[in-house]
Amino acid sequence: MRTLCINLKTPQESSSAEAFLLLSPRVQFRFPHFIFVDITTTQHLLGGELGCLEKALEIAGKFSADASAAIADTAPAAQMLAKWRPSHVSLRGKEQESFKGLGLDALKDLEGLSPWAQKKPVEHMIDFFHTLGVHGLEDVLNFRLNSLRERWGDFGVLLWNRLHSQDAQIISPLVPRDPLVGYGYLDDPIGSAPLLMARMKVHLDTLFARLLGLSRHAQRLDVVLHCEYSDKRYSLSIEPVSPTRDQNLFEDLLFKKLEQQVLENPIREFEISLFDVPEKIQQLDFFEPRDSSEDRWRRLISFAKQSQCEMGFLQMEASHFPEQSFRLVTDWPEDFNPRDLVERQDQALQIKSVYAKGLAESPRPSLLLEKPQPLSAAEVQKLRFVSSLPSERIESAWWQISVQDLKNRDYYFALSHQGQLLWVFKDRINSQVYLHGYFD
Amino acid sequence: MSTLALPELANIPFVSADQLQPPAGLPTGVRVLDDFLLWRGLPQGDLSLLQGAPGTGATSLWIRIVQGVHSQNKWAAWINGDTQLFPAHLNNYKINLKKLLVVKEPKDQEQLFWLLQELITSALFEVIGCNLKDMFLKNHQLQKLKRLCRLHKVALVFVNQKASKFVNPLFSLMIHFQRDFITIQRALHRPTPFNMAGSMIHANFMHQFKNTARKLLS
Amino acid sequence: MGILTNKNLPISPSRNLPAKPLPQARGFVELIGRTNFSFLQSASSPEEMVEKAMELGYNGLGVCDLNGLYGVVRGFQAAQSPSHFTTLPAAKEDFHYLIGTELTLTDETSLVLIPMNKQGYSHLCEILTLGKRQASKGFSKLSLEQIEKYNQHLLCLAIPPWSDDRYERLEKIFDNRLYLPLWRDLTWESHEFCKQGFALEEKYQAQLFVTQRPFMHSVERKPLFDVVTCILHHTTLDEAKNKLIQNGERCLKSMEDISYLWQDRLDLVEKTVEISKRVEFSLNEIRYRYPASSLPAGMTSSELLRDLTYKGAEKRYAGGIPEKVLTQIEYELNLIKDLQYEDYFLTLKEICDFATSKNILYQGRGSAANSVVCFCIGLTAIDPIQMDLLFERFISRERREPPDIDIDFEHSRREEVIQHIYEKYNERHAAMVCTVIRYRSRMSIRETAKVFGIPLAKINAMIKFMGRDGISRLLDPAVSKEFGLNPEQWKMFLALAQQLRGFPRHLGIHSGGFLITQDPITEMVPVEKATMDGRYVIQWNKDDVDCLRLMKIDVLSLGMLTCLRKCFDLLRQHKDIDLSLATLPPDEEKTYEMIGRAETVGVFQIESRAQMNTLPRMKPKNFYDLVIEIALIRPGPLQGGMVHPFLKLRQNQPTKIKYAHPKLEPILKKTLGVPIFQEQVMKMVVAVGDFSPGEADELRRVMSSAWRKQITMVGVEQRLKAGFAKNGISVEYAEQIYKTVEGFANYGFPESHSASFALLTYASCYLKCHHPDVFTCCLLNSQPMGFYAPRTIIGEAQRNGVKVAPLDVQTSDYDYTLEEKDGHFHILRVGLRSIYGLPAPLALRIEQARKTDGAFKDITDFIQRTQLPRSILLKLAAAGAFESFNTNTRELIWHLESLSLDQQSFLWGHPKEQFELGDDEDEPEHLPFESNWDRLRREYDSKGYSVEAHPISILRSYLHGKSQSLIAQRYIPYMHSDDLKRFKTKTKVRVAGLVSITQRPPTAKGMCFITLEDEFGFMNIVIHPEIYQKYRPTIYTRSLLEIQGHLEKVGGITNIRAERVLPLT
Structure with missing residues (x-):
């Protein structure tokens, strides 16, 4: 069994262990700042034990500046080495060799998952060893179990077991319970966006590290800023187009929002909460691997959406009326080519014809007006029609009684005075002529 | 006083003749136009202005350019003015709707300017078309856009419905669409104005019309 | 925009009449008309299309449905003889009615084939049969190669989209018989097709012509067409989107519209007339040759018929053939000889001989009963002379309609007759007539509601609310609020549902109609596979077959015939009385007296409640009274209000009967001046309402077809009233007569029809009166039949003194049986078939086990020998079949539950706890005592009645x-x-x-x-x-x-x- 112990030096909440789920599912947090990871089965995934060590230190960097870590067979030894021999990897099965050169005080840290009940008995033992002239930890190894038992009873037995890696401590898989929430209290309230952003960045790092560990995506990020002098609160909500773990996209969007926010008075405290969703592997198109352009495009559309500017791709719809035959979608559009429905039974066939499939190929103007614009009789007089026979007649939606829109149209091509080729239709019910598009 | 340390004569990178060629632009598919223009098409990394009343053919020129861009599997973007780009028209031109980003009409000029910057800096697009009804940009904004375009090698095309006689030097290509003919008001290193018959541009434009129109008329 | 010539155009876009009148097309034939017989792909019936084409002054119309000739005959009928009663503008005299079909090929292209002559028509039928035979219902498998084999004498109209190589292939096959249809229905797709067409015309000199590709006869039908398309695609109107047609232009337009639409190519419009001239085929060219029956050496069929008739006559009239009969026979034989119907009679005779050889009881029915020849050669059992029926009703010279003889067989053995016909004439020469299953009001409401997106729960509520009185109950707008729909949509929904009613949904098999031909049947009509395997059905239904004067044979079935045959067998077996339908003592006094007392439970035709009510007042005395009684309680006379006056006259027997008009006297003399039979109404209408025989005949056809149109009925009413008024008949009498005619339209009884039924009625009454036990036993053995549940029949029998023995495994067979008990006195033993849910094979197994090795010793022995599953054993116990083993049925059921019944274990049949020696004597005590009521309840649940008590x-x-x-x-x-x-x-x-x-x-x-x-x-x-x-x-x-x-x-x-x-x- 190989255990990695990370000593974060600064007290943390238990939820910080979630960030280390990246290394292995068996992670356990021990107050005040120790995290034990059982990497026996998963160390080959991360490039061996050294790889694990570096990855652990890199993640720990997000939680505290000077975190240290070590790998040993059992948890107590790993904790002791993390403190006294940072980034040390003990040999498999022979972790006692790595005790050489350690002072007796290291015994205080030989705790593992369950800390010493009180510190006093350890100090007594250390003083007693000193009186015996024993100063190195490897000398303590030579004592036999019975002698420690006679002298210190159960405590002696426990210590001997931990020294000789007999104390079996099983690290159970971590069940994430705490919500992804960050809270910051500013002693000196801040009013400027960049400074606020810097203070919030720390919390964002831990949140996104935990998110990475849980391998989930963030759908929405809510930030609530509490003002210093009044109980006024600003709540900002960042929502990219689709759930993602891209931290700097969130930071940019947050910063953009902060800039737009006019802060009346400085901020005393802030809460950050992250809404996560399971990861949705999106395989877009078999021949088009997810390249960076797709991320850049998502980023662009998220920015536009936040500043209330609609952006997307054109998705063709099957509908008789031109204005309903397309809409803007933020996701990949499917291609649209209507065909008759043919049912085959070993060569015998039955065709259910789609009558209006020809609409997709009919000539349509390149620019379509938002709403058909009624033309006055004078304007119609000025137009020159290409043919007195309508080029297309569209009748539909006769069953929608409530809706008052135009249901019965004759479409014509017309040439305007300035040589514009227009797409004009006459409503057969109120015989009013409308301009609908330009063959630009 | 030590002599000025000049680099060795051998390793001064002299410019060869072919390097002096102007940067190749986006071909428009209209042979007459391509032969005439410096960049054999639309200037890449520069601003162009197509003026003309809606319905005189400005947008279809832009569509032919996008057709070229899509044949090399690259992206294009379009910003709607008061009228919308209609996909039914596009699918006769082998336009890949998956590679054409369309933006709804921006509310005000400032948002339009911000949007253009974002589109250019995202370095996704080869050509960006922008349909303007009357929200025209100020010169300093145009200069900034010009610089960004040059940096990101993006061709920015403005389609303006209100034609103005004043030739703005910021645009390296200006084309004016009238009833039956097209005048190129400004093109770098080319004698302008240069008039062309409209039908040459529309030779195979609106193919549905060419003979059917005759049919309809008879 | 130089490309557009700037010729100045009429500004106003609507089609106003230009200055100089446009050149009009001289003539036009719509070659590709589609009717609602291409199921769910058109919105007009063949009659509507033809009438509209005539109204618009076309030179002709071609009816081409999808993959079949389903609706062509109806169109032909509408074109040939427009109904007398609906006023129609004079159509062009040379209105040319064409038929054809639109085939979808396996490569998803389609082409229309129109036969030019009779040979072309048989090729077309061959192709259609080929296409349908290899594919299941609704599908068709046809490739161009298969068509190539039969392409002579066929015009081919290739439906766009065309490609060059497709055109070349077709031209290679059809050369100058290939045409390309063009249409302009204001859709861009039609523009593209026209462009392709003109290009082919230039390149290959293709022959083009104009059509409107109509799916409906007028624009108003577009909503209904949309609804039908949604039904086809199983979607609602909102989701259908581009499945619906783009506009309503696919309809029959006036000549001006067509000329305006095609002003640039009027020659193509006139081309259609030229094409239609190439077609000489018309449906009445179909010559129907009846299979020559196997004639004995040297005799022609008419001689054979003559000698059979005379032999039969001697048998029928034992004491010498009366003079009247001889003259009638001669008259009938000569008529049959001129119309060459001998083979028809001989084939029927041959089928009836087969039936008698197999001891299958049969009886002719319908108009055949009027003919003496049928009576003599044994097809029918009514002596027309005695009943002085009218032979013209059967075969009339000027009507030239083939004879229609329906023969009823025992319903349990009818399948044997059909198999015999198939073997004798194999499926190349015999096929069954189809029926067209149409949308009835309930189904049309359900489908239209689904299309409008009304939730299912509401639909069911609507249909439940509608009950039996059809759509009328939903019509008032107040109802729409109850179903939460706004009134206009509700009105629209109901209007469409009513229009959908009567639309054909798919083909079904006619109950008995057979078409037998000399030359292969596929040369005359396409044949396709029916859903039931091994059965082939033609694409026309019985009206089409009658309209084209083809001879069909109806093989129908009557449950009562089975019952009578079993009675005769039992009588012969038990009471050794040899009786048969012909040898029943006629007009037996005791039987009529019983009928007068209305004790007619289980008897044929006159057992219903309404009949029982009128019998005491009618008190029939002789056979003709029975004939009247059967025809009396029918919607015809009931609605006409003829029943009560007739009964009143009947009761007080007035000497002088007054008639509304002296001419009516001979017609109504036999029914006391009150019209009851259909023939009487027909004769009255001709005699007094001055209808021509043709009109009278059409009235008969209208009266019998269920799907008549409202306007024809209105036409009939005016015609009738006018006729009567002219002859001085009082208005309310005319109203009464019209009500009778309308009633007859629902269900009327011709005299000959009720005559043949009367014979069966008399036979069943006679048997019920003299041998109640035999009659009840046979009636129960041929259940389900008749009006009453077994318990009422048994109750009635017990009241007539028949002893009924309960069900018992030791003695009961599968059927009800009669047991000899001290001399001739008989007991009716209940059969195993009376138990609900007991399959016949298992019951027969019990009977077999008992017959082979004797009675069952006890319950375990029974179980071991019959090896029945536990559920069947429980059913038998509950029905009280094990009384002989153990009277306490509850305890027996408890015992059965405890048996271990898996066949393998040697404990099989013995109680499971065989080895636990615990004493279980006290077990039956705690079973509650079974009261009489529980016992009765148990018997009712198991077999529906209890013999012991009511x-x-x-x-x-x-x-x-x-x-x-x-x-x-x-x-x-x-x-x-x-x-x-x-x-x-x-x-x-x-x-x-x-x-x-x-x-x-x-x-x-x-x-x-x-x-x-x-x-x-x-x-x-x-x-x-x-x-x-x-x-x-x-x-x-x-x-x-x-x-x-x-x-x-x-x-x-x-x-x-x-x-x-x-x-x-």
């Missing part, structure tokens, strides 16, 4: 208790059916009984009739509509009812007019 008799003690308390409170006590005779009318009555029949006939304007039964007899309860609405749930859920009302005694019939209907227990 439920009411068991309840009688309970009822007595209750009536004592009622008398104490001065209410009326319970009475039973016998007491009713003692009271006079209007006395208040309280009655209890078991419901045997509940009836609410549509003709009775909402009245409801219940027959209550108690251990003494029947009681007729009449419930008026308002009371019916109040107690509707009780009536339909309870089987034991208590009725409070008062007595009504009218002319020997006692009814109880109910005021309150309460559940009994």
Whole structure:
């Protein structure tokens, strides 16, 4: 069994262990700042034990500046080495060799998952060893179990077991319970966006590290800023187009929002909460691997959406009326080519014809007006029609009684005075002529 | 006083003749136009202005350019003015709707300017078309856009419905669409104005019309 | 925009008339008309298309449905003889009606084939049969190569989109018989097709022509076409989107519109007339040659028929053939000789001989009964001379209609007859006639609602609310609020549902119609596979076959024939009396007396409640009275209000009968001046309403077809009234006659038809009167049949003194049997078939086991020898079949549950706890004692009746208790059916009984009739509509009812007019 112990030096909440789920599912947090990871089965995934060590230190960097870590067979030894021999990897099965050169005080840290009940008995033992002239930890190894038992009873037995890696401590898989929430209290309230952003960045790092560990995506990020002098609160909500773990996209969007926010008075405290969703592997198109352009495009559309500017791709719809035959979608559009429905039974066939499939190929103007614009009789007089026979007649939606829109149209091509080729239709019910598009 | 340390004569990178060629632009598919223009098409990394009343053919020129861009599997973007780009028209031109980003009409000029910057800096697009009804940009904004375009090698095309006689030097290509003919008001290193018959541009434009129109008329 | 020439155009876009009148096309034929017989792909019927084409002044119309010739005959009929009663603008005299079909090929292209002559037509039928034979229903498998084999004499109209190589291939096959249709229906797709067409014309000199590709006959039908398309695609109108047609232009337009639309190519419009001239084929060219039956050496069919007839006549008229019969025979034989129908009679004779050889009882029915020849050669059993029926009704020279002989066979053995026909004529020469299953009102409401997106729950509520009176009940807008729809949409929805009614949905098999031909049948009509395997059906239904004068044979079935044959067998076996239909003693006095007493439960035709009501007043005395009685209680006379006056006349036998018009005297003499039969109405209409024979004949056809149109009926009414008024008949009498005609349209009885039924009725009455036990036994053996449940039949038999022995495994066979008991006295033994859910093979296994090795010793022996599953054993026990083993049925059932019944274990058949030696004697004690009522309940659940006692008799003690308390409170006590005779009318009555029949006939304007039964007899309860609405749930859920009302005694019939209907227990 190989255990990695990370000593974060600064007290943390238990939820910080979630960030280390990246290394292995068996992670356990021990107050005040120790995290034990059982990497026996998963160390080959991360490039061996050294790889694990570096990855652990890199993640720990997000939680505290000077975190240290070590790998040993059992948890107590790993904790002791993390403190006294940072980034040390003990040999498999022979972790006692790595005790050489350690002072007796290291015994205080030989705790593992369950800390010493009180510190006093350890100090007594250390003083007693000193009186015996024993100063190195490897000398303590030579004592036999019975002698420690006679002298210190159960405590002696426990210590001997931990020294000789007999104390079996099983690290159970971590069940994430705490919500992804960050809270910051500013002693000196801040009013400027960049400074606020810097203070919030720390919390964002831990949140996104935990998110990475849980391998989930963030759908929405809510930030609530509490003002210093009044109980006024600003709540900002960042929502990219689709759930993602891209931290700097969130930071940019947050910063953009902060800039737009006019802060009346400085901020005393802030809460950050992250809404996560399971990861949705999106395989877009078999021949088009997810390249960076797709991320850049998502980023662009998220920015536009936040500043209330609609952006997307054109998705063709099957509908008789031109204005309903397309809409803007933020996701990949499917291609649209209507065909008759043919049912085959070993060569015998039955065709259910789609009558209006020809609409997709009919000539349509390149620019379509938002709403058909009624033309006055004078304007119609000025137009020159290409043919007195309508080029297309569209009748539909006769069953929608409530809706008052135009249901019965004759479409014509017309040439305007300035040589514009227009797409004009006459409503057969109120015989009013409308301009609908330009063959630009 | 030590002599000025000049680099060795051998390793001064002299410019060869072919390097002096102007940067190749986006071909428009209209042979007459391509032969005439410096960049054999639309200037890449520069601003162009197509003026003309809606319905005189400005947008279809832009569509032919996008057709070229899509044949090399690259992206294009379009910003709607008061009228919308209609996909039914596009699918006769082998336009890949998956590679054409369309933006709804921006509310005000400032948002339009911000949007253009974002589109250019995202370095996704080869050509960006922008349909303007009357929200025209100020010169300093145009200069900034010009610089960004040059940096990101993006061709920015403005389609303006209100034609103005004043030739703005910021645009390296200006084309004016009238009833039956097209005048190129400004093109770098080319004698302008240069008039062309409209039908040459529309030779195979609106193919549905060419003979059917005759049919309809008879 | 130089490309557009700037010729100035008429500014106003609407089609106003230009200055100089446009050149008009001289003529136009719509070659590709599609009717609603291409199921769910068109919105107009063939008749509508033809009438509209005539109205618009076309030179002709081609009906081309998808993959079939389903609707061509209806169109032909509409084109050939427009109905007399609907006024039509004079169509062009040379209106050319074409037929063809649109085939979808396996490469998803389609082309229209139109036969040019008779040979082309048989090729077309061959192709269609080929396409349909290899594919399942609704599919078709045809490739161009298969068509190439049969391409001579066929015009090919290739439907766009065309490609060059497709055109070349078609041209190689059809060369100058290939045409390309063009249409302009204001869609861009049609523009593109026209462009392709003109390009082909230039390149290959292709022959083009103009069509409108119509799916409907007028623009108003577009909403209905959209609904039909949604039904085809199983979507709602909102989701259909581009499945719906773009506009309503796909319809028949006026000549001006067509000329305006095609002003640039008018020659193409006139080309259609030229094309239609190339087609000489018309449907009446189909010559029908009847298969020459196997003639004995040297005799022609007419000689054979003559000698068979005379041989038969000697047999029929034992004492010498009367003079009248001889003249009639000669007359009929000569007529048959001229019209060459001999083979038809000989084939039928051959089928009937096969039936008699197989001892299958049969009887001719319908108009055949009018012919002496049929009577002599044994097809029918009615002597037309004696009944002086009218031979013209069967075969008339000027009508030139083929004879229509329906023959009924025993319904259990009809399959053998059909197999015989298939073997003799193999499927190349024989196929069954199809029926067109149409949208009835309930189904059209459901489909239209689904299309409008109305949720399913509401649809069911609507249909439940609609009940039986059809769409009319939903029509008032108030109803729409109840279903939460806004009124206009509701109106639109109902209008469309009503239009959808009558549209063909798919093809079904006609119950018995057979078409037999000399030359292969596929040369005359396409044949396709029916859903039932091994059966082939032609694409025309019986009206089409009649219209084209093809001879079909109806092989129908009657349950009563099976029952009579079993009676004759039993009589021969038990009472060694040799009887047959022909040798029954005619006009037996005792039988008519029984009929007069209305004891006709289980008898043929006259057992219904309404009949029982009129029998005492009618008191039929002879055979002709029976004929009248059968035809009397029918919607025709009922709606015409003819029944009561006739009965009144019947009862007081007036000497002088007054007639509305002297000419009516000969017609109505036999029915006391009241028209009852269909022929009488027909004769009256000709004699007095000055209808021509042709009109009278069409009236007969209108009266018999279920799908007649409303306008024809209106036309008939005006014509009738005008005719009568001219001849001085009073208006209300004319109104009465019209009501009768309308009633006959629902269901009318011709005299010959009711005559042949009357024979069966008389036979069944005779047997019921003289041999009740044999009659009841056979009636129960041929269930399900007739009007009453087994329990009523057994109740009636017990009242007539027949002893009924309960079901017993030791003695009962599968069928009900008669057992000899001390001399000739017979006991009816209940058969195993009476148990619900007991499959026949298992019951036969019991019978077999008992017959092979003797009676069963005990229950285990029974189980081991019959090896029946536990569920069947429990059913037998519950029905009381194991009485002989152990009387206490409950204990027996408990015992059966405990048996281990898996065949493998050697413990099989013995109680499981064989080895636990615990004493289980005390076990049966705790079983509760089974009361009579539980016993009765168990028997009713298992087989529907109990032989021992009538439920009411068991309840009688309970009822007595209750009536004592009622008398104490001065209410009326319970009475039973016998007491009713003692009271006079209007006395208040309280009655209890078991419901045997509940009836609410549509003709009775909402009245409801219940027959209550108690251990003494029947009681007729009449419930008026308002009371019916109040107690509707009780009536339909309870089987034991208590009725409070008062007595009504009218002319020997006692009814109880109910005021309150309460559940009994």
